[in-house]
Amino acid sequence: MMLESKNLVKKYMTKTAVKNISLSIERGRIYAILGPNGSGKTTFMKMAAGLVKPTNGTITYEGLPIGIESKEKVAYMSTEPFFYSYMTIADVGKYYQDFFKDFDMARYEDLIQKMDLNMKDKAKTLSSGLAAKLKIAATLARKAELYMLDEPLNGIDIIAREKIINTILEVANDNTSILISSHLVDELEKIIDHAVFIKTGEVVLVGDADRLREEHGKSIVDLYKEIYA
Numbered sequence: 510m511m512l513e514s515k516n517l518v519k520k521y522m523t524k525t526a527v528k529n530i531s532l533s534i535e536r537g538r539i540y541a542i543l544g545p546n547g548s549g550k551t552t553f554m555k556m557a558a559g560l561v562k563p564t565n566g567t568i569t570y571e572g573l574p575i576g577i578e579s580k581e582k583v584a585y586m587s588t589e590p591f592f593y594s595y596m597t598i599a600d601v602g603k604y605y606q607d608f609f610k611d612f613d614m615a616r617y618e619d620l621i622q623k624m625d626l627n628m629k630d631k632a633k634t635l636s637s638g639l640a641a642k643l644k645i646a647a648t649l650a651r652k653a654e655l656y657m658l659d660e661p662l663n664g665i666d667i668i669a670r671e672k673i674i675n676t677i678l679e680v681a682n683d684n685t686s687i688l689i690s691s692h693l694v695d696e697l698e699k700i701i702d703h704a705v706f707i708k709t710g711e712v713v714l715v716g717d718a719d720r721l722r723e724e725h726g727k728s729i730v731d732l733y734k735e736i737y738a
């Protein structure tokens with residue numbers, strides 16, 4: 510198993526963000542972590558990325574606790590801004606190259622071009638949709654094993670969404686896994702292998718997307734509506 514959590518718990522002062530999540534992420538698959546605002550998706554990803562320490566339970570990457578080694582293989586795209594506003598898109602690439610051993614500049618240049626961005630543009634002047642594309646390009650330019658994308662489609666127009674989805678599919682291969690957190694289920698329905706439904710910090714339904722559709726006789730979108738209504 511690539512990523513595995515067992516009875517994972519994260520408590521903040523008064524709030525239990527993740528209650529008891531046991532989840533296995535296999536290699537070569539695309540996963541959607543679905544759930545409404547505040548259900549614990551970000552907190553789970555941050556624990557997998559080694560940015561937040563679990564209160565209880567375990568989370569391992571290839572059998573080892575999350576740490577320096579796993580961080581080199583896991584690319585996490587946060588919802589928070591990640592670059593300094595004075596940087597140009599070219600500077601963002603250099604910054605990432607300094608930071609991550611697996612950053613591939615040629616792939617970054619290619620992704621920037623695909624996303625219709627310009628190397629000379631200042632990150633600060635980008636619209637929120639273009640900034641989101643930049644964030645995705647920078648993350649996917651890493652030759653990581655596991656990509657975790659937190660809300661990659663939020664605030665992005667439908668044309669750009671399709672572009673992003675296609676780019677994600679290009680990066681996906683037998684050796685990589687992709688974990689996408691979202692409440693925009695429509696767009697993900699077509700591309701995911703597995704769906705993980707999270708409600709108030711707990712997994713309420715998980716499985717192979719085709720099997721879920723078959724067993725429940727409905728789409729992932731309709732399952733989502735049923736679970737969170």
Ligand SMILES: Nc1ncnc2c1ncn2[C@@H]1O[C@H](COP(=O)(O)OP(=O)(O)OP(=O)(O)O)[C@@H](O)[C@H]1O
Pocket residue numbers: 521522524525526527544545546547548549550551552553
């Ligand atoms: N640093 C923190 N301190 C206190 N509470 C927090 C902190 N981070 C998250 N929480 C709380 O934990 C819960 C889960 O938050 P989380 O961000 O993981 O959810 P989410 O599913 O990613 O939501 P969204 O879709 O809105 O991003 C929320 O109630 C949130 O308010």
